[in-house]
Amino acid sequence: MVDNASTDGSADFVRDAFPLVSLIRLPANTGFAHACNVGITHAQGRYICFLNPDTELLNNALKSMVTFLDKRPLAALVGGSLQNEDGSRQPSVRSFPRPFIALGIAFKLHHIPGLRRLFHAYFQDAFNYETSQQVDQVMGAFFIVRNFFLAQVGGFDERFFLWFDEVDLMRHAHELGWQVWYYPRAKAIHWGAQSFSKVSSYENQKQFLISMRRYIRKWHGAFAAAPLILVTPVILFCYRAASFTLSHAHGIKAKIVSRKSVHNV
Structure with a gap:
């Protein structure tokens, strides 16, 4: 287990509660890709599982x-079926x-009902999650990779601090003639966004846009990336302004509630 300079005591908990776990503490948060690569260098198995801290494996998923x-020597990696806390399926x-498509996602156009159809292919809205099949990419919250393939590509590209590191890895797999699979019988609960619950919306979007x-x-x-490079500062400014406005509004509301409470007493 690689601890990316956490400050919530989770590393100490793992050390004390699970003494058989090999715990690697990094002195600073150097990004998800780098932390994964550190773990890869210490791994000995034929396969390596990458699992988000906000996931819970079910039954005999691994x-x-x-x-x-083992039955598919041309498969570089396989991702499982992700579920929400209530048991409903989570698109993965x-x-x-x-x-x-990337430019549209940057502007969140896929959230506009009339434009959603433009993103059907990217989000695989018609995907059959009941059947094992080859895919472009699976969600990075839970997947297993062949160690031989990781050695071939040199692990994750550490220029991706957060987001798109696994997408880049799977793109490499396809380019080199490997297969990427989705396997529905391996299930895990993904407690959505818990990994980012302590990170600001602005910082999330900043890292997302930079990586995309x-x-x-x-x-x-x-040339293809130029539009994204140009609009990123504008989008981040809007997020910063929105965050400030919402924070200011909550502050005013809190003062009003406080004054009402004092008056009622």
């Missing part, structure tokens, strides 16, 4: 995925983002 990969398969434009530039060229 065993079934190992068996699945997408196609690779093209420049136009880096991915587009890497796989589609500088």
Whole structure:
């Protein structure tokens, strides 16, 4: 287990409660990709599982995925089925983002009902989650990778501090002739967004946009990434302004409630 300079006591808990776990503490948060690569260098198995801290494996998920990969020597990795806390399915398969799609996502156009259809292919809205099948990419919250493939590509690209590191890895797999699979029998609960609950919305969006434009530039060229590079400061300014406005509004509301409470007493 790699601890990316956490400050919530979780590393100490793991050390005390699970003495058999090999715990690697990093002195600073150097990004998700780097932390994964550190773990890879210490791993000895044929397969390596990457699991978000806000996931809970169900039944024999790991065993079934190992068996699945053993039967498919051309598979570089496999991702399982993610569920919400209430047992409902959580979408976990997408196609690779093209420049136009990435630009639309940057502006959150997929949240506009009339424009959602433009993003059906990217979000794989018609995907059959009941069937094992080859895909472009699976969600990075829970997947197992063949160690031989990781050695071939040199692990994760550490220029991706957060977001799109796994998308980039799976793109490499396809480019090198490997397969990426979705396997529904391996299930896990994904406690959505818990990994980012202590990170501001602005910082989330900043890292997301930086990583997305880096991915587009890497796989589609500088010209294709130019629009994203140009609009990123504008989008981040809007997020900063919105965060300030909401924070200010909550502050005013809190003062009003406080005054009402005093008056009522």
